[in-house]
Amino acid sequence: DRHTRDHTLNNLRRALAEVxxxxxxxxTYVTDExxxxxxxxxxxAVDAARARSELADASxxxxxxxxxxxxxxxxxxxxxxxxxxxxxxQQFSAPVAxxxxxxxxxxxxxxxxxxxxxxxxxxxFGFTLEAFHAASRDRAERWPHTLLATSTHDxxxxxxxxxxxxxxxxxPATWRLALxxxxxxxxxxxxxxxxxxxxxPSAADEYLLYQTLLGTxxxxxxxxxxxxxxxxxxxxxxxxxREAKVHTSWLQPDEAYEAAQEAFVRALVDPARSPRFLEDxxxxxxxxAWYGGLNSLVLMAVKFTSAGVPDVYQGSEWIDLSxxxxxxxxxVDYALRAQALDALxxxxxxxxxxxxxxxxxxxxxxxxxxxxxxAVSRLLRLRAEHWPVLREAPHEALxxxxxxxxxxxxxxxxxxxxxxxxxxxxxxxxxxxASARETARPxxxxxxxxxxxxxxxxxxxxxxxxxxxxxLTGRTWAHDQPWEVDALLRHWPCAVLVTRPVGAG
Numbered sequence: 001d002r003h004t005r006d007h008t009l010n011n012l013r014r015a016l017a018e019v020x021x022x023x024x025x026x027x028t029y030v031t032d033e034x035x036x037x038x039x040x041x042x043x044x045a046v047d048a049a050r051a052r053s054e055l056a057d058a059s060x061x062x063x064x065x066x067x068x069x070x071x072x073x074x075x076x077x078x079x080x081x082x083x084x085x086x087x088x089x090q091q092f093s094a095p096v097a098x099x100x101x102x103x104x105x106x107x108x109x110x111x112x113x114x115x116x117x118x119x120x121x122x123x124x125f126g127f128t129l130e131a132f133h134a135a136s137r138d139r140a141e142r143w144p145h146t147l148l149a150t151s152t153h154d155x156x157x158x159x160x161x162x163x164x165x166x167x168x169x170x171x172p173a174t175w176r177l178a179l180x181x182x183x184x185x186x187x188x189x190x191x192x193x194x195x196x197x198x199x200x201p202s203a204a205d206e207y208l209l210y211q212t213l214l215g216t217x218x219x220x221x222x223x224x225x226x227x228x229x230x231x232x233x234x235x236x237x238x239x240x241x242r243e244a245k246v247h248t249s250w251l252q253p254d255e256a257y258e259a260a261q262e263a264f265v266r267a268l269v270d271p272a273r274s275p276r277f278l279e280d281x282x283x284x285x286x287x288x289a290w291y292g293g294l295n296s297l298v299l300m301a302v303k304f305t306s307a308g309v310p311d312v313y314q315g316s317e318w319i320d321l322s323x324x325x326x327x328x329x330x331x332v333d334y335a336l337r338a339q340a341l342d343a344l345x346x347x348x349x350x351x352x353x354x355x356x357x358x359x360x361x362x363x364x365x366x367x368x369x370x371x372x373x374x375a376v377s378r379l380l381r382l383r384a385e386h387w388p389v390l391r392e393a394p395h396e397a398l399x400x401x402x403x404x405x406x407x408x409x410x411x412x413x414x415x416x417x418x419x420x421x422x423x424x425x426x427x428x429x430x431x432x433x434a435s436a437r438e439t440a441r442p443x444x445x446x447x448x449x450x451x452x453x454x455x456x457x458x459x460x461x462x463x464x465x466x467x468x469x470x471x472l473t474g475r476t477w478a479h480d481q482p483w484e485v486d487a488l489l490r491h492w493p494c495a496v497l498v499t500r501p502v503g504a505g
């Protein structure tokens with residue numbers, strides 16, 4: 001077709017390479033007629049590619065735009081070929097994005113590595129509560145049955161690793177000073193590696209290692225990590241370095257660099273070889289494990305009460321500190337989880353304040369896996385009993401007033417069948433720092449004092465409904481006065497309240 005032969009094969013290849021590199025999404029879904037969204041993604045990619053390109057004839061980008069939209073070709077036969085090209089391009093752009101972004105760029109640039117997740121946007125360091133509520137409303141209206149996955153077979157690090165690392169964003173000064181100390185402490189080790197291997201891990205790899213340690217650290221009573229911990233870290237760092245393709249790669253592995261990297265990792269986590277580092281490291285790791293655990297409990301509450309279908313990846317109903325595959329493909333100890341769940345079910349036989357007190361005892365550093373399992377089991381029962389509400393109800397933000405309003409998430413989902421309200425804390429590290437001056441507490445003890453003076457304005461309830469029950473603690477609440485957040489969160493970092501008609505059991 002002479003209408004499609006105005007551009008050389010070389011120019012088409014170069015232009016296509018630029019366009020696919022500029023795609024802001026994995027793929028479009030053009031069939032016979034492009035949607036407005038697909039057209040926007042294609043226009044943005046083509047315009048960005050044109051701006052970057054050094055091709056003398058920029059009209060090639062207009063031709064590619066038409067082909068990607070399935071709209072080029074003067075004859076029906078030509079248009080059929082163009083539609084075939086559009087389909088093939090869409091199949092091609094997704095793996096290119098995966099390899100170029102997730103499996104290369106994500107391993108090179110990681111200011112806060114928890115953001116470098118499949119489908120994530122590392123440039124977006126969180127968003128406002130208003131944006132959260134807007135996105136939740138949109139999902140309830142447009143995608144009420146979408147999958148809500150917080151861990152998958154393909155994630156870079158498990159959800160509980162990310163919630164720990166996220167806490168670093170609340171303490172940038174502490175994190176910066178810790179990095180300086182740790183780099184200084186490891187200077188002698190780096191010199192030894194240069195002598196032994198002729199090289200040393202890059203500063204970027206060392207920075208990634210420290211974040212990874214903080215996200216995955218666990219130790220016994222003597223402060224020693226599990227026996228396989230060093231092996232897991234070595235395998236992870238080697239994969240990360242090869243994916244980054246800066247100092248080594250899958251196709252051209254640098255054995256000297258990888259040997260130095262392995263020696264560095266093993267020395268760092270060995271109490272006999274790095275006692276000063278580990279003494280300095282453990283307090284921050286323990287803080288992140290605690291606050292990250294609280295984040296995980298809130299994440300479960302939001303995940304199981306938001307519009308969509310929550311997915312629990314194998315074993316992640318328990319605190320999961322796994323890294324990228326193959327680390328997250330290790331066998332799951334379901335017997336341990338089943339035994340723990342049986343014990344929690346006996347706990348559920350309690351009622352009222354007694355149940356709340358016993359549930360609150362799960363909020364201890366060594367019992368956070370049990371706390372997460374409790375939350376998941378209670379929230380699954382909630383979904384079974386209130387499925388019509390959680391399937392159909394819109395998302396409505398609740399008004400919060402008081403000094404800790406910005407550190408409180410509150411929303412409800414309501415239909416004629418009932419209501420579910422969620423009130424949860426956030427920024428736990430900052431809230432603890434703010435209240436520690438007034439309330440003495442041992443490390444790792446849950447207190448809700450930072451939310452004193454903060455309350456939720458209740459939404460109108462249906463006639464005859466006067467009691468709310470927190471499915472996580474069993475406590476009950478009236479609806480005819482503002483809910484004090486510090487009271488709602490007295491035993492747990494979040495409350496999930498459902499309406500109970502008068503006279504119900």
